Amino acid sequence: MEISLILRVQQGDDKAFDNLIEQHRQIMFHYAYLVVGDTAVAEDVTQEAVLRIYKHFPKFDSSQPFRPWALSITRNIARNHNRAWGRYKHMISRFLNSREHHAVHPEQLTQKQQEAQHVYEVVCQLSQDFQDVIYCRYFMGLSVEESASALEITSGTVKSRSHRALKQLRRLIERDYAYLVEDLQNG
Amino acid sequence: MDDLFEKRIADIAKHFPYPPIPLKKTQTQFAFSRALIRPVATVLLIVGFIAVAVPDIRAAILEYFQIGNVMIYLDGLDPAGEPLRLDDVAGETDIETAQAMLKFEMLVPDERPDRVFVQNEQMVILVWTDGENIEKALYQNRGFDWGTLKGAVSNIVPTEVAGHYAVWLDTPHPVQFVYKDTVQDELTYFVYQNVLIWDAGNVTYRLESTLTMEEAVQYAESLYQ
Numbered sequence: 001m002e003i004s005l006i007l008r009v010q011q012g013d014d015k016a017f018d019n020l021i022e023q024h025r026q027i028m029f030h031y032a033y034l035v036v037g038d039t040a041v042a043e044d045v046t047q048e049a050v051l052r053i054y055k056h057f058p059k060f061d062s063s064q065p066f067r068p069w070a071l072s073i074t075r076n077i078a079r080n081h082n083r084a085w086g087r088y089k090h091m092i093s094r095f096l097n098s099r100e101h102h103a104v105h106p107e108q109l110t111q112k113q114q115e116a117q118h119v120y121e122v123v124c125q126l127s128q129d130f131q132d133v134i135y136c137r138y139f140m141g142l143s144v145e146e147s148a149s150a151l152e153i154t155s156g157t158v159k160s161r162s163h164r165a166l167k168q169l170r171r172l173i174e175r176d177y178a179y180l181v182e183d184l185q186n187g
Numbered sequence: 188m189d190d191l192f193e194k195r196i197a198d199i200a201k202h203f204p205y206p207p208i209p210l211k212k213t214q215t216q217f218a219f220s221r222a223l224i225r226p227v228a229t230v231l232l233i234v235g236f237i238a239v240a241v242p243d244i245r246a247a248i249l250e251y252f253q254i255g256n257v258m259i260y261l262d263g264l265d266p267a268g269e270p271l272r273l274d275d276v277a278g279e280t281d282i283e284t285a286q287a288m289l290k291f292e293m294l295v296p297d298e299r300p301d302r303v304f305v306q307n308e309q310m311v312i313l314v315w316t317d318g319e320n321i322e323k324a325l326y327q328n329r330g331f332d333w334g335t336l337k338g339a340v341s342n343i344v345p346t347e348v349a350g351h352y353a354v355w356l357d358t359p360h361p362v363q364f365v366y367k368d369t370v371q372d373e374l375t376y377f378v379y380q381n382v383l384i385w386d387a388g389n390v391t392y393r394l395e396s397t398l399t400m401e402e403a404v405q406y407a408e409s410l411y412q
Contacts, residue, residue, distance in 0.1 A: 029208045030205050046208075116199050116200055116204065119196060128349060138200040169196065176291060184191050
């Protein structure tokens with residue numbers, strides 16, 4: 001199904017492009033949001049990624065899955081937004097709009113969502129590489145192979161990096177939000 | 188047990204409360220309209236930069252920037268003031284005790300600090316001296332209830348530390364710490380050194396030193412290795 005859409009896009013069918021993007025836009029936005037932590041910026045990142053995908057589609061290898069490629073583009077743009085020029089824009093927009101980092105208010109969250117929010121807060125303390133592998137593997141549920149493609153590293157690196165990231169994450173969670181793993185400590 | 192932890196994280200993370208995607212426009216239509224809008228946005232940002240560079244306009248447009256729980260005020264610049272007096276700072280301890288007291292895991296540099304201070308279990312200050320003067324001070328602070336740190340500066344350079352949002356301040360400026368709406372007098376001082384601030388989730392770090400921006404960033408990133 002997806003391959004037929006991809007082939008139509010390669011033949012210049014913009015409607016097929018819209019349909020293809022629609023299938024992946026949510027996960028692209030989610031990844032962008034995890035990286036930048038701001039709804040408006042994540043939206044900008046997602047749209048910029050759509051533009052870049054459109055522009056570079058002729059270079060896309062249709063024998064490869066589309067999702068990791070789209071996510072790798074989204075990731076690069078999101079990370080760039082966290083650099084010099086993007087940071088100024090982000091800082092100014094954060095100041096002008098509101099000073100809240102997250103669009104979701106804690107009091108509106110279910111217990112499960114609060115737990116996830118706490119894990120996210122801790123993940124944000126990790127290095128960028130560790131954050132990326134945790135987002136891909138656990139927040140977005142990508143396979144090792146998909147994560148490797150999205151992060152442009154080998155599957156072996158995904159596994160070793162995940163292992164080290166989880167080790168560091170566990171230490172921080174036990175320190176900051178021990179309730180999330182109390183039963184594991186005893187078991 | 189590691190497998191159980193991994194499964195726990197996977198189970199929890201799938202419940203992350205993402206905000207809804209705001210836009211419903213057709214992708215290509217939207218993408219191309221964005222392409223047309225972009226030059227306009229760029230001009231506005233350039234105006235923003237110019238405005239920030241001119242003191243009068245700068246103060247009118249932006250009163251402050253915020254990074255983590257640090258508020259950086261862009262006006263009210265004082266020319267000089269008293270530097271930090273370490274002997275006035277309460278909560279002196281050693282690095283091992285500091286970690287046990289803190290409510291978060293601190294970054295521990297290889298080079299052992301000469302003096303260590305813990306404030307309200309929410310902030311640790313690691314200080315290196317030449318015997319008399321402060322050579323380097325690393326503040327690590329967690330929690331919105333700790334309060335704000337503010338200073339007036341004339342120049343802010345955005346940068347990053349290990350992928351975390353950061354700013355660089357290289358002009359002398361006053362600093363003030365507030366805890367539960369109370370100004371901490373012993374931590375109200377004038378910093379003459381360069382300052383690197385970065386926000387890593389719920390912990391905000393602030394490094395005072397004579398290092399250049401590149402050196403300071405390199406030093407900060409070494410704390411994560």
